[in-house]
Amino acid sequence: MNSPPTGVLMSRPGITQDQVFAAAQALVDRAQPVTVQALREALGQGSFTTLSQHLRAWRSQAPTPPLPSLPPAIEAVAHQALTRVWTAAWELAQHEVQAARTAAGAEIAQSQAQAQEALQEVTRLERTVQDQEGRIATLQPALATAETRVAAHVAQIGQLEARIAELKAELEEARRQHDERTEECGRLRGELAVYAALAPSDHAKKSGRSPSARPDLQNTHTQEAKTIDGL
Numbered sequence: 001m002n003s004p005p006t007g008v009l010m011s012r013p014g015i016t017q018d019q020v021f022a023a024a025q026a027l028v029d030r031a032q033p034v035t036v037q038a039l040r041e042a043l044g045q046g047s048f049t050t051l052s053q054h055l056r057a058w059r060s061q062a063p064t065p066p067l068p069s070l071p072p073a074i075e076a077v078a079h080q081a082l083t084r085v086w087t088a089a090w091e092l093a094q095h096e097v098q099a100a101r102t103a104a105g106a107e108i109a110q111s112q113a114q115a116q117e118a119l120q121e122v123t124r125l126e127r128t129v130q131d132q133e134g135r136i137a138t139l140q141p142a143l144a145t146a147e148t149r150v151a152a153h154v155a156q157i158g159q160l161e162a163r164i165a166e167l168k169a170e171l172e173e174a175r176r177q178h179d180e181r182t183e184e185c186g187r188l189r190g191e192l193a194v195y196a197a198l199a200p201s202d203h204a205k206k207s208g209r210s211p212s213a214r215p216d217l218q219n220t221h222t223q224e225a226k227t228i229d230g231l
Contacts (some may be wrong), residue, residue, distance in 0.1 A: 017057060026042065039051050
């Protein structure tokens with residue numbers, strides 16, 4: 001057998017996955033923790049990187065070890081404690097449920113009372129609406145009659161206003177005629193006064209009599225003056 005050349009180092013074979021799995025299982029069987037350092041000590045070689053990779057693969061495939069059973073005394077104490085905790089939790093839950101039921105019952109009763117009040121108010125309003133509708137139906141004929149009367153009064157007022165306008169026009173015409181007659185009377189009185197002053201002397205000169213000799217002429221002038229005043 002030829003020996004290797006001087007100065008050449010032989011490469012050591014690498015740690016396989018099967019070797020790491022076997023060493024890990026051996027540690028489990030001895031109830032020892034499975035770590036990279038424990039595997040390195042068990043195998044006597046292997047890099048940290050290689051051992052870590054194989055250890056992760058083993059842990060992903062290894063079954064979960066069963067939990068160790070408790071001693072009967074500890075298990076009994078734990079069972080009693082768990083029973084007391086469960087009982088206390090159940091009683092607390094029942095208390096909270098009862099409180100919630102009581103509060104919900106009160107809210108339901110209040111809501112029902114409010115709903116009943118609202119229903120009564122709706123009923124009252126419906127009766128009020130019906131009464132108002134009946135009242136409206138009763139008042140409609142009276143309203144129609146009143147509207148007819150108002151229309152008649154409006155027409156009558158229009159006729160009265162037209163008559164008032166006519167009377168105003170007649171009054172204005174009467175005033176105008178009165179003013180004209182008054183003016184005419186003044187003019188006639190002036191002429192009559194002049195005539196009365198001149199006529200007796202002229203007549204006396206022609207007849208050779210005095211003005212007092214013709215009382216009938218003076219009476220005639222007086223009668224004409226009264227006639228003018230009557231205008």
